Amino acid sequence: MIRLQQRPLFGFFLNPFGTTARAIELKGDHLLVTGRSMPAALSLADIGEAPALRKGVLGTTLSLQVSANRDVILRGTDHADACAFADTVQTAWVSFNTGAFDREAQRFDRLHTAVSGLARPGRYPAACRLAPVLNDARSLDATLLSKLKAEAIGTDRAERVTLVRKFVADPRAARATAISVFVAAELDRWEQFFDTVESKPLTAEQRLSVVVDEDATLVLAGAGSGKTSVITAKAAYLVKAGIRKPDEILLLAFAKNAAAEMSERVKARSGEPIVARTFHALAYDIIGAVEGSKPALADHATDDAAFSALIKQILKDLVHTMSAVSRAIIDWFSHFLVEPKTEWDFKTKHEFYTHMEQQDLRTLQGEKVKSYEELQIANWLYENGVxxxxxxxxxxxxxxxxxxxxxxxxxxxxxxxxxxxxxxxxxxxxxxxxxxxxxxxxxxxxxxxxxxxxxxxxxxxxxxxxxxxxYERQEGRLLTGLAEKIAPHAKLSPRPVDTIYDRVIEMKQVDTFSQLLGTFLRKFKSGGYSLEHCESASDKMKLGKRGRAFLAVFGPVFDEYQKRLAGRIDFEDMILRAAHYVETGRYLSPFRHILVDEFQDISQSRAKLVKALKGQHPDVRIFAVGDDWQSIFRFAGSDIHLMRKFGAEFGGTFDGEAGIHSTVDLGRTFRSVDQIAFAARTFVLRNPAQIQKQIVPAGIATEPAIKIVTTAKHEGVKALSDVLAALSSKLDPAGETSSVLLLARYRYLEPDLRDLRRRFARLTLSFKTIHASKGLEADHVVLLNADSGRVGFPSQIVDDPLLALVSPDEEAFQNAEERRVMYVAMTRARRTLTILASNARPSAFVSELLKDPAYGVSQPSGSDQDVHECGECGGRLLRVQGQDGRTWYRCAHSEQCGNFLPACSGCGVGLPRRVEGTLQSKCSCGKVHPTCPDCANGWLVERTGRHSTFLGCVRFPTCLGKAQLARKPSGRGVTGKRRR
Structure with missing residues (x-):
């Protein structure tokens, strides 16, 4: 213990009010300060630098820096005593700092090694690797490093402390720099490996995706961009670089054949037996490891056709056995099968007519009606035997x-x-x-x-x-009111429910509904939803009676489905049970790297399993390869939002920031020429929710690569033959062949391949549905029946708003999934894409491709004729050949609009159109007609009535527009003075 104090007389003159210290005493690791306004004790850790002395006339002043703007000052001391005291305090101060440093030396050395290693990292500085370092560094900084004084610990130690503290101050910048350094060095170090691991050297983007090793890495792999090469190279790299042992790597695929191919390629490239597995095989193994045996698998689990058949059988059985449920099922088919929109939901006739055609409003009796309310009336009459x-x-x-x-x-x-x-x-x-x-x-x-x-x-x-x-439907009494009004005129004789259901089956309406039920059921189980949640969501989304009607059917169907499992499990059960065993620690995962192929197809349950595996160890990495532009399996439970929110779902945490992940865009296609690649990209990105990706095409097209051929009714077979004949005629006579893939939205549209192969022997012809064509490619692709309608393309079934009840986020963009299906179809083609579509009811996608010059689509055959708008509804007027051989123009909405016009009497082919600002309609041949005063499309021609000749509309009797016939004395012609 040593003490320094003011000399009494000097102290009184220098500190009459006691504002500075009167005495300071060193006791152990503390300085005890005496003074009216001074603290009682200071730790040596609080001292910022060695004591400072200043000799004056009235004695020596000692200063101790406590903080950046505060000092403890003792004036008027004896100089010799002050020097001795300062030396003792400095020695104690240095000893205290060095002692504190030495006590944490091993911990600090580990931190310093980790931080200094960021200058030339030997491994990718992933968040999961650096987060523990940062947490430890911050803890040590708070308790020690921030209190150590450079003067006390020496220059060498101070520099090492400064390096660690700099990392603590800005860890994100330090990590970003380290990543940049590592990636550059690693790409150079493994250049030969990247050149030879696949049959062709990997691209720059593929190489980057292999060396990037974040907590979660998403590789955006467009159509034909070589995603399989990336997964193969990644697995081989992890083993060859000594990052992981083969049994620490989990390769996941969605299909058995894809898993088998991946296993074979990885073994060939790495020399190690890394076995790829499907999600279901993995889940089954986990269940077996925990339970000691594997539960029986439901027969329909691996067979979509069997699954659909089971749903249909359950519906049929419920109709026959449960009266309350059977009524709900029949109500659905009678009144809620289609989305109940009316004229008031549309601004134009064209929009309304288009919607009605897409819905295919077919009654239980079989006729097609013109509105949803007519459908309700017709089905009520049928149900009640009227x-x-x-x-x-x-x-x-x-x-x-x-x-x-x-x-x-x-x-x-x-x-x-x-x-x-x-x-x-x-x-x-x-x-x-x-x-x-x-x-x-x-x-x-x-x-x-x-x-x-x-x-x-x-x-x-x-x-x-x-x-x-x-207004009766609007007020909820259309059918009850009809029953009252019809009572005096007809006796109701309600048909048996099973009779009505047999009629529904006959009309094939059960097929589409069972597809909707199956999709809903899988997503319902996969996401762990409840009926209460769905009912609440339905109310919030204002799905109204249709939402309630659907759930009234789905609830009993789901219960019966679960009963029929009878102790067996389906794929959803399998994956959810496996995820539970992983989450609860009953299964201990050996995996540290999880590589997932076709990530855009992942479901909620599969994601749950992956997250559970990741959560067992702090250093597990997720490496996902996929293309959200090709997410087309919602009916099988896939959830595109898991890819769009990849970081939030699977990412790590660093420096208080969650969702840490890396995204690598492969950015090219090895398949399609520029016109197809760019058009497909533009098309899919019309939906702003799709992730932006750059595309580098495989080549430059020398002729139009996308063609649309419109066909009249029943002429599709001939149109296909003409397209194939044209492709065949371009082949080199020396025996060249070319592959042609025929695609359709539905399997029933498959043409007679045997006949086509016989007639076009030099074309290698195959047919696939678009969903089954993923991963395939051909020189030429022909898309069949790109027409509008409920079972057209885009399908009005797949994107049913009801599916939003079992999706975390609704896809607001119209026909979002069907747009991706179209993208898949387009990108199967290497050289040309030909789309066959109805000239009367082309798909909305076809109309879009034709209207926007950005797509660069070749106009359809016969498109030299102008496109005319129907003046009655805003639709399109189609040129047709009448039974009399004459040319006519008919509205495409033939069942709704009925507008029908003859061709020009002058040329017999063209269509006179109104000349703005005049009372004339002029044909492209030059012939002029007076316009009709009553309708938007017609013109006047000379007609003979009972008593006179007059000018009447060509649309008579639909339009009664007339004008008087007047002759000029000169005989130069006929003029019309109009009257109504």
Missing amino acids: AYEYEPVYEPKLPETGRRDYQPDFRLTESGVYIEHFGVRRQKMADGTEKLTTAPFVNRDDYLASMAWKREVHATHESTMIETYS
């Missing part, structure tokens, strides 16, 4: 009105009573009265006049007309 005709010709012959034959919506066969359904809703006015309104694209005055005319017809001819209205 015989009816749809749109019959009104029986009393009406006098000549110029109109088409009157066809009421329904006629009850036995009573002859008619039903007219009017598309009007009620609107409350400010004065309390009600006003009838029509859909946005319907002329209200004309529609109300039509209603009045129909009432007048029935009154005149004393026929009975029952009226129903759109």
